[in-house]
Amino acid sequence: MKKKLTTVNVLAVLIAVTTLAAVNLNRLYISPSQQENNITAELKWISYDAGHVAIEYDINGVIQTQYGDYTDCPIGVSEVSNTTGKNIAGETYTSCRFISEGRYSVTQFFYNDFQSKTPKKVKVKIGDITFFSVQSGKEIHIPLVKTFTFDLPDQPSSKVASFPSQVVEANGIEMFVSKADFTPRLAKVDACVTLPDNGDWGIDAYIVMGDQVTPIDYWEIPNFRNPETLRNNKRCFRVIASNVPDFRKMKLGEISFVVNKIYRNMPDCTDAVGFEKIKDELEAYGIKIEPDPAGYYCFSGPIIDLGDAGANAHLFNYIGEALKEEIEGPLTITIN
Numbered sequence: 001m002k003k004k005l006t007t008v009n010v011l012a013v014l015i016a017v018t019t020l021a022a023v024n025l026n027r028l029y030i031s032p033s034q035q036e037n038n039i040t041a042e043l044k045w046i047s048y049d050a051g052h053v054a055i056e057y058d059i060n061g062v063i064q065t066q067y068g069d070y071t072d073c074p075i076g077v078s079e080v081s082n083t084t085g086k087n088i089a090g091e092t093y094t095s096c097r098f099i100s101e102g103r104y105s106v107t108q109f110f111y112n113d114f115q116s117k118t119p120k121k122v123k124v125k126i127g128d129i130t131f132f133s134v135q136s137g138k139e140i141h142i143p144l145v146k147t148f149t150f151d152l153p154d155q156p157s158s159k160v161a162s163f164p165s166q167v168v169e170a171n172g173i174e175m176f177v178s179k180a181d182f183t184p185r186l187a188k189v190d191a192c193v194t195l196p197d198n199g200d201w202g203i204d205a206y207i208v209m210g211d212q213v214t215p216i217d218y219w220e221i222p223n224f225r226n227p228e229t230l231r232n233n234k235r236c237f238r239v240i241a242s243n244v245p246d247f248r249k250m251k252l253g254e255i256s257f258v259v260n261k262i263y264r265n266m267p268d269c270t271d272a273v274g275f276e277k278i279k280d281e282l283e284a285y286g287i288k289i290e291p292d293p294a295g296y297y298c299f300s301g302p303i304i305d306l307g308d309a310g311a312n313a314h315l316f317n318y319i320g321e322a323l324k325e326e327i328e329g330p331l332t333i334t335i336n
Helices: 007-023 227-231 272-284 300-304 309-322
Strands: 027-029 035-037 040-048 052-060 063-065 068-070 079-081 091-100 103-111 121-133 138-151 167-170 173-182 186-194 201-209 212-215 218-220 234-242 255-264 326-334
Touching (some): 063 138, 091 234, 167 326, 186 255, 201 218
Parallel strands (some): 027 138
Antiparallel strands (some): 035 063, 052 103, 063 068, 091 103, 167 173, 201 212, 201 255, 218 234
């Protein structure tokens, strides 16, 4: 029996279609046939051990669409497959570094129990990414463009990761390294530091490999979204250093991770003691601040409200120096 399409039904269909269109009003989805690409991948190194897979490769080329070129790192979601083709990648960390226009150096680590789940291949997917096109004024979603598959060696390696047990201390600050991962071009160190308090502290660090000192590219706090992380004065940092010497050429004991000092990032507010150090300079620019109910003096907002880029830069630099708080190390741990 056929049902009649009533006025109510028609309205419902129109509303549904309109709603679906509105949801993606600012995003354009292009089909694979609307892309041109000359993407190539060059494997540089691949290895694994019982706890992780590591791979390093270069990507060359640009994804071209009628809405503009996608010139950022084109890596989508990568996979590690076992003998049956099942994805067993686990937790993934990707470092994609710009070399030159249309060329990127990529390092990826995949963490899982690879002792019971033997990895066989790494699948690197190009595409399935979204970017904002200035040309169209919309987000452009690029579907999967290409997949590169790399075979893993038959046997695991015992030299691609280190688990130091040493704890070091300097000026009341303790540090230990839970894990260090290596590739021929990158080192990733997971280091935990006991800070003076649970404030906003950073680390100044570098890696020594043989006789070469390599400053770190950056550090991050992996679990910073967990509220407990920033309430605790024991904080773990993930540290990345690229363009390092090839770890395979290093002798035992020739790789060290060094925290030169820790420093407190400039706050938005300060207590009465800190305020006395910056009060006169603020008032010279017509800024008068009263303490909040907790007794803190918040200066960032009033400085920004001046609307003077030169004054803003001067005051923030002045306050940064006046309220600077650092604790010198060094804290040094051998990581190979």
